[in-house]
Amino acid sequence: MSTAEQPEQSQRPGEQSAPQPHAEPLGPVDSSRVPRYAGPATFARLPRLDQVGGKADVAVVGVPFDTGVSYRPGARFGGNAIREASRLLRPYNPAQDASPFALAQVADAGDVAANPFDIGEAVETVQEAADGILDSGARMMTLGGDHTIALPLLRSVARKHGPVALLHFDAHLDTWDTYFGAAYTHGTPFRRAFEEGLLDTSAVSHVGTRGPLYGKKDLDDDAKMGFGIVTSADVMRRGVDEVTDQLRQRIGDRPLYISVDIDVLDPAHAPGTGTPEAGGLTSRELLEIIRGLAACRLVSADLVEVAPAYDHAEITSVAASHTAYELTTLMARQIAEARDAG
Template identity: 45%
Template sequence: MPFDTAVTYRPGARFGPYAIRSGSRRQREARGYTLSWAKDPFAEGVKIIDCGDVPVNPFDNALAIDQMEVAYSTLLRRALATPERAKGTMLNPHPRIISLGGDHTIVLPILRALNKVHGPISVIHFDAHLDTWRSYPGAVTNQSRVTHGTFFAVAQEEGLISNTSIHAGIRCKLEGEEDLENDESVGFQLISGDDIDDLGIPEIIRLIRKRIGDSPVYLSLDIDVIDPGLAPATGTPEAGGWTTRELKRILRGLAGLNLVGADIVEVAPAYDNAEITGIAAADLVHDFLMMFLSDHPPTKRKARGDPRDEL
């Protein structure tokens, strides 16, 4: 979804899908097995398809958002290529789509489309920012309220998300406590960026899984949840983020949830160096595929040739 005309700082995420595809050039069916997952998504008997780019209007945001919703709804109506591998508790399973952004506003049309088949769903939101603000100063029309920092508030007003959603990695500056109160009213529990030091990765995984339970859940990942030193190509960087390795470990711990879709957004390659961010984003998409295909987190693998075994 090459859309970036609802950003509040640096533009450029319309080229994110291109950068992620470029970063995935070394990922292929012939070598998809990973030590972390002990699996290969391309060897699981499922059909994985790149559906191409959604054509979005670069001049009219209302039209562009409508185009994205129509495109997503159309894909959701496709018959499953491998229905025997469908996961989840829904009576009528649908294709599960990984969306490449684009700025984070693309999640609003995605949630509108998902709502037609699943009703209100929970959201796991990895980001440096809340994205639940009601509006920005100067938002004087309905459409000007819809930005990459307000879309969750709009989604809550439209009844698209449940009151069992959760953020992880938040570390942005706020107006004050009122922002947190508003965030809670939109339906989110908050795990801050600092919590990875204070709580540790296993506890963060436990908190997310406890919050979500068995409900249908959508996973939305803003690349800026990673520290800009490791993923500089993003429109609104915030210092003090998680490492790529920490984030990948948390994702593995969420396997087996009732995922109905996922996205990775805000990759803006004009600010990248040596494809650092594009490669990281592509690798996270590989993790999304494994999450879709796994009934539970992978078993911790014992290192081979551990010198301690000889003591």
């Protein structure tokens, strides 16, 4: 795969990397022995991909790219901000009753070096890197970056699994046609994915949408692509459990891709993003909906649009790190269950 600038694994002075390959998953640095603030950060203080012989069940990969944004830039720094915030994560997830890093080998695959001056080339680079990760047998937990990267990631996932179900958590539809004549931006990835046949249109949904649109045609076009919409107001009125049950029924047993734009959260919970909208989900609602998808077949996921320059007290990065942790836990549980069943 094409990666660059892989974060280093933090170790005690004089400690050597474990021999490769590993009979059991190599987990995170023990924070009871090495302070959380010590050493360079990987996601959840996990090993680098090279430290596990280049093979992982789940690869956490960063894409520091934000050339496709239409308002505030800065999401190119989101992946590493999430990694820094993830120092506080612990290896046992009580909400899912799972130790994800013991169930499956999760490793930090570093960053994809995408061209910041050429969106077309960047899209190709991201797809090539994603193809390499998926061809290795891993699932992806991608840290963006702006939402433009969802298109090449979906191309790669559909190449492996065929058209996939999609859950898109976002304040916005991201099914617009062009911005300033550009077809590849953070507001267009899911229209392009629809046009390219990457989506199972019987099982695609937006969750958390809200705010003004350019016109009613935005909703009409979106419906023609097959998207169902669960607004943030729907979550508030109907509750997490009912909404999650509806989503599970729509997804069924199809391979599922989840794309999370952190602006799905209200700005009170995620101020550090490029296009904030009032009236969003709470971080608790987002985490509970994701946890409720344990029965779904999650093949990969992304989390995008964290812009740390606007993130006071790391509120957004903390919420994003926990969201990525829940998604990673879902994948690790499913990998372990499939291994035990086989």
